[in-house]
C-alpha cells in the first residue's frame with residue numbers, strides 16, 4: 001500500500017536532513033511513500049494567529065489533495081504541521097457547517113477520509129515490527145527524548161501519547177540500545193512560534209530545556225520536530241550565551257537515530273547540516 | 288452583579304458564539320498561569336486574562352484586546368491540557384488576536400510579532416509554500432531588525448538549509464483565491 005507524506009516547508013529547507021532520514025528509513029523497510037501532489041504550506045502559527053478560516057482552509061486543501069490521489073494514510077513528520085492538519089481534521093469532521101464553508105473556500109469537497117500519522121506512529125506501525133532484524137549497531141548513550149508541545153497536546157484532539165510524560169520515542173530509543181532518561185522538560189515549549197520575532201524569549205525557553213538535559217546527563221537530545229530542532233540546534237550559540245556556558249549536546253531526529261542504527265553513514269543522514277556536531281558523542285557498539 | 292448575569296453578553300458572549308469557549312467556567316485555580324512558559328513575560332497571565340473577561344467590564348475588555356499576552360501566547364497548549372475545566376485558552380487567544388487587529392488595538396510591544404506573521408503569510412500567498420530566505424529578508428526589513436541573527440542566515444546557507452529561489456506550487460492562483468476569500472477580506 002502506498003503511504004502519503006506531507007513534508008511541509010521546513011523539510012524542504014531548514015530541516016531537509018529530517019526529510020532525508022524519513023525517506024531513507026522508509027526505503028530501507030521497502031515502504032512505498034509518495035508526496036501529496038501539489039501540496040501547499042499548512043499556514044503554521046501565522047495563519048491561526050491572524051485568521052481562523054485561512055488556518056482551516058490551507059490544511060483542508062492538503063488533505064483533499066491526498067484524498068483525490070488515493071492517499072488515505074499520510075505521515076506528517078513536522079510536529080507543527082501535524083498539529084495543524086489534525087486540528088483541521090478534527091474541526092471539519094465534527095462540524096458539517098464548517099466543513100461546507102471550508103470546502104467552498106478551497107473549491108473542493110473535503111471528505112475526511114485521510115488518516116494522519118505523526119512520525120512516531122509511522123515508525124511504530126511500519127518500522128518497529130521489523131526493526132530488530134535490521135539493527136546493525138546500537139547506541140550506548142544516555143539520551144533525552146524531547147517531545148515538545150504539538151506532538152502530544154492537546155490530547156483531546158490528538159489522542160496520542162501521555163500528555164505529561166510521553167513514552168513513544170523513549171520506547172523506540174530503548175530498542176536502539178540507548179538509555180532514555182527521566183527528565184523534566186520533555187513536553188515544555190521551546191518557543192517555536194516566536195523564533196524570529198522574539199529571539200531573546202526563545203533562547204531563554206530553549207535554554208532551560210538544554211540545561212535540564214545536560215543536568216540529567218544526556219549525551220544527545222532526540223527530537224521529532226523541525227521547529228524544536230531549529231531552536232535547540234541552530235540557535236545553540238545564542239542559547240549558550242544566555243546560559244553563560246557552552247553546552248555541546250547534539251540534537252538528533254528520531255529518524256536519523258534509526259538510520260544510524262541501521263548502519264547508514266553521515267552522508268546519508270546528513271549530520272553535517274547540524275550546527276552542533278553529532279559525531280563526538282555517539283559511541284558505537286557492535287551487536 | 289454576579290458574573291452569571293454577564294456570561295452571555297459582551298466579549299464573553301461573543302467568544303462563546305464565535306469559538307465555543309466558555310470563559311465563565313473558569314474558577315481561577317491558576318493552573319494555566321503556573322504552567323504557561325510565558326506567564327512572566329506577559330502583562331496579564333492567562334488566568335487573569337480570563338478573570339478580566341469574566342467581569343464584563345468594558346474597560347477591562349478593552350485592556351484584554353490591547354494586551355501583550357494575546358500576542359505572546361505560543362499556542363503551546365499547556366494551559367488547555369492542564370485546565371480542570373478544559374477551557375481552550377489557545378483558541379481564545381486566536382480569537383482575541385483577530386478582534387484586536389480588527390479594532391486596531393494591537394499592543395505596541397507586539398508589532399514585530401504581527402509583522403512576522405504577515406511576512407510569513409505574504410510568502411505563502413505568492414507561491415503556496417514558505418520561501419524562508421525571502422520571508423526573513425521581508426521581516427527584517429519591515430521590522431528594521433536588520434542585524435539581529437545576522438550570522439544565522441549565512442550559516443544556514445552554507446549548510447544548505449535555505450533555498451535561494453522560492454518553490455512554487457502549480458496552482459498558485461487557487462492559493463490566492465483562498466487568501467482573497469479569507470484573510471484579505473479583513474487584514475491589509
Ligand code: SF4
Pocket residue numbers: 312313314315316317318319320333334337366369370371372373374
Ligand atoms: S486552569 Fe482553567 S480553571 Fe484554572 S484558572 Fe486557568 S482557565 Fe481557569
Ligand code: SF4
Pocket residue numbers: 319322323324325326333359360361362363364365366367376377
Ligand atoms: S497556550 Fe499560550 S497561554 Fe497557554 S500555556 Fe501556552 S503560551 Fe501560555
